[in-house]
Amino acid sequence: MARTPRKYVPKVKGERRINCDRGVPECAKCVSKGIRLENPKRSHLVHHRQSLFQKSGDADLPDDGGGEDRDISQIHLEPATAIGEARRDNQRQPYLWLDKDITIRHLEPCRSMATPSTQTLQVTSTQSPATPSNDAAVSDHIAPEMVVIDDCNNGWRNLVLPLACADELVMSAVVAVSAFHLSERAAGQRIVDADVLYSRAICELQRRQDLQHYDVDARYHIVLAIVVMLLAMIVNGCSDFPIMFRMLQSALDMVGGENVMAAGGQVIADFSAQQIRKMRVYASPFLSLDEGVSAVTTQVQQSWAGQQLYQQTYPDQSQALGLISSLRDQAFQIYLHRASSAEDSLAASTHLISNFKQMLESFPEALPGEHVLIWPIFIAASESYITDHQQFFAHFLERQFLRSGFVNIRKALESLRRIWARDRTENWTALLPKQPVFVM
Structure with missing residues (x-):
C-alpha cells in the first residue's frame, strides 16, 4: 500500500537553527528552559523569523509587550518573564505575575551569593533535575532545618518529596531549592545551573496562573509549590521573596485562605497552611512595618x-x-516595643537584650532546636547597641550559616551591619523592608 504523501510545509530557512541555538530569547521554548540570548549578532535572524510569523498570522508567537506596564485589573495573576532572567541580565526589567491589587515592581537582579563567578553553570550530563541527589539534598540538609525536631512527622520530607514525584510543578520547585543548596555546598564546582532550574519552576507556575481552571487538589498543589519556592528564598537569600509572597497571597485568595485549607481535612493542605502561618510571621516585618506589627501581634496570642x-x-x-x-516570645516583644516606640532608650534596650542573651546562653548545646532561633536572634541583634552583644549574636548566626549553608543567614548578617551603622534617630524596624531578606 502506497504511503500517503505528507502535506507540503514550506521550509523556513534557519528556523530550527534559530530555535535551538538560543537565538530567540523570548519564545516559549527558550523561556521554559531558562535560555537567554547568548549572541546579540544573531538578532537579525530573530527579526527575520518574527516577520515570517507575522506574515503567516501565527498566533503562537509570544509577545512580551516590550517590558511596559500592562493593565492587570481584570485578571488575578499576570504572566511575565521569569525571575531567573533578572538574575542574569541587569539591563532587562522582568516582572512576575501578580495579583490585581499589587503594584507591579521591578525585580532586582539576584544571583546566589554562593556563586563567585558570573559564568553560568551548566547541568552535567550525569545529573538530571529528577536525580535522587536532589531528594537527598532536601531530605538530609534542608528538611531538618525547617522543624524543631527532625522525626517521622517532618512534612518537608514525608509529604513534599513524595508529592514531587507525582506532580511536575512541585518537582520543579523542589529541584530549584535543591540546586541552590548544592551550589552553595559545592562552590566553585560545575554541578548544576540553579538559575535555569529556578526559571523553569517560575514558568511552571506561570502556566498554572489561572487557578479557576483547576480542581481543589491541583490548587493546593500550586499553593504548596509556591511555599517550596519561598523555601528557595531562604536557601539562596534572594530578595525576590516579597513578590513571591504576594504571589502566595494571590493563590490563597483563590482557595479561601489558609484557614479554609487547614479545615479541609487534607494532609497537604493542612501542612501548607501551617508553613504559611509560620512564614507569614517571619516574613511580614521585611514586607512592611504595618504588616510586621499585625502578624507579630496576632502570633503572640x-x-x-x-x-x-x-x-x-x-x-x-x-x-x-x-x-x-x-526566646520567640521575647523577640516578639522586642520587635513590638521598638515598632511602637519613637524614643530610643538605650537603658531599656540594653536590659531587654541582656535578658535575651542570658536566656540564650542557658540553651545547652546538646539540646535540639537551636537552628530555629535565627529570626529571634536577628531581632535581638537589631536592637543591640553594645558591641559585646552585637558580636555575640553575630557569632551565633555565623555558626548557623557554616552548619546549614543557607545564604539568607549571610544576608541577615549584612543587614545587621547596616542596621548597626545607622543613625540612632532611625527606627530599625522601619529599615527592614528596605533591605528585604527572608530571615527564618
Whole structure:
C-alpha cells in the first residue's frame, strides 16, 4: 500500500537553527528552559523569523509587550518573564505575575551569593533535575532545618518529596531549592545551573496562573509549590521573596485562605497552611512595618503549630522546647516595643537584650532546636547597641550559616551591619523592608 504523501510545509530557512541555538530569547521554548540570548549578532535572524510569523498570522508567537506596564485589573495573576532572567541580565526589567491589587515592581537582579563567578553553570550530563541527589539534598540538609525536631512527622520530607514525584510543578520547585543548596555546598564546582532550574519552576507556575481552571487538589498543589519556592528564598537569600509572597497571597485568595485549607481535612493542605502561618510571621516585618506589627501581634496570642505535639512526643526535651518558646516570645516583644516606640532608650534596650542573651546562653548545646532561633536572634541583634552583644549574636548566626549553608543567614548578617551603622534617630524596624531578606 502506497504511503500517503505528507502535506507540503514550506521550509523556513534557519528556523530550527534559530530555535535551538538560543537565538530567540523570548519564545516559549527558550523561556521554559531558562535560555537567554547568548549572541546579540544573531538578532537579525530573530527579526527575520518574527516577520515570517507575522506574515503567516501565527498566533503562537509570544509577545512580551516590550517590558511596559500592562493593565492587570481584570485578571488575578499576570504572566511575565521569569525571575531567573533578572538574575542574569541587569539591563532587562522582568516582572512576575501578580495579583490585581499589587503594584507591579521591578525585580532586582539576584544571583546566589554562593556563586563567585558570573559564568553560568551548566547541568552535567550525569545529573538530571529528577536525580535522587536532589531528594537527598532536601531530605538530609534542608528538611531538618525547617522543624524543631527532625522525626517521622517532618512534612518537608514525608509529604513534599513524595508529592514531587507525582506532580511536575512541585518537582520543579523542589529541584530549584535543591540546586541552590548544592551550589552553595559545592562552590566553585560545575554541578548544576540553579538559575535555569529556578526559571523553569517560575514558568511552571506561570502556566498554572489561572487557578479557576483547576480542581481543589491541583490548587493546593500550586499553593504548596509556591511555599517550596519561598523555601528557595531562604536557601539562596534572594530578595525576590516579597513578590513571591504576594504571589502566595494571590493563590490563597483563590482557595479561601489558609484557614479554609487547614479545615479541609487534607494532609497537604493542612501542612501548607501551617508553613504559611509560620512564614507569614517571619516574613511580614521585611514586607512592611504595618504588616510586621499585625502578624507579630496576632502570633503572640496564638501557639505555634506543632508545639503541643512536640511536648507530648518528646517530654524529655521540654527544657529546649520551653526555651525556644520563651526566646520567640521575647523577640516578639522586642520587635513590638521598638515598632511602637519613637524614643530610643538605650537603658531599656540594653536590659531587654541582656535578658535575651542570658536566656540564650542557658540553651545547652546538646539540646535540639537551636537552628530555629535565627529570626529571634536577628531581632535581638537589631536592637543591640553594645558591641559585646552585637558580636555575640553575630557569632551565633555565623555558626548557623557554616552548619546549614543557607545564604539568607549571610544576608541577615549584612543587614545587621547596616542596621548597626545607622543613625540612632532611625527606627530599625522601619529599615527592614528596605533591605528585604527572608530571615527564618
